[in-house]
Amino acid sequence: MHFFSSQALPATPWKNGGGTTQEVVCWPQGAGLDSFEWRISIAHIAQSGPFSAFAGIDRVITLLSGDGVHLHSPDGAINHRLGRALQPFAFSGDVALDCDLLGGPSYDFNVMTRRGVVRAVVSIHYGGRVRLASPHGLLLARAGQWQLQGDTALQAGAHDGVYWAAHTGAAVEASAASDDAVLIAVALNKVAKGA
Numbered sequence: 795m796h797f798f799s800s801q802a803l804p805a806t807p808w809k810n811g812g813g814t815t816q817e818v819v820c821w822p823q824g825a826g827l828d829s830f831e832w833r834i835s836i837a838h839i840a841q842s843g844p845f846s847a848f849a850g851i852d853r854v855i856t857l858l859s860g861d862g863v864h865l866h867s868p869d870g871a872i873n874h875r876l877g878r879a880l881q882p883f884a885f886s887g888d889v890a891l892d893c894d895l896l897g898g899p900s901y902d903f904n905v906m907t908r909r910g911v912v913r914a915v916v917s918i919h920y921g922g923r924v925r926l927a928s929p930h931g932l933l934l935a936r937a938g939q940w941q942l943q944g945d946t947a948l949q950a951g952a953h954d955g956v957y958w959a960a961h962t963g964a965a966v967e968a969s970a971a972s973d974d975a976v977l978i979a980v981a982l983n984k985v986a987k988g989a
């Protein structure tokens with residue numbers, strides 16, 4: 795288990811100057827953009843501009859805060875307004891997209907998985923209890939407080955989270971510890987060969 799605060803992650807500027815990326819985790823450790831199995835990051839989109847294509851990658855993007863963006867491909871196959879927070883949108887990374895701000899800058903939560911290797915399921919939880927049995931995964935508190943397996947608390951005021959990789963033990967569980975608790979959960983499972 796690896797704990798993190800999204801507010802403490804270093805920010806890397808985009809080559810086109812349109813924003814920054816805070817990488818939470820890239821697996822396997824040390825893998826580059828052309829060799830990772832899965833990667834989770836938070837992006838600050840400061841201006842309209844292109845989204846890079848990632849061949850063979852499936853993506854899920856979730857608006858965290860801000861006015862959001864309009865994602866669209868030149869051929870019209872992708873045309874999506876990401877304007878409501880905490881509503882995951884899955885799309886293929888094979889196509890280069892244009893990204894237009896719907897207002898001011900926005901923060902987005904991004905999950906990228908290599909197609910045919912790992913499959914991601916991103917879900918949003920408003921209170922209650924969350925249980926993930928996946929060998930890889932992540933939990934990010936967005937509001938309120940969450941209790942993680944016993945005495946460990948995720949304090950959403952600091953946007954705390956936890957991720958794990960190649961975990962073979964018991965399922966990871968989190969329980970809401972306040973009435974306003976909101977959590978992003980990412981389950982990452984290996985794709986069976988031939989599937």
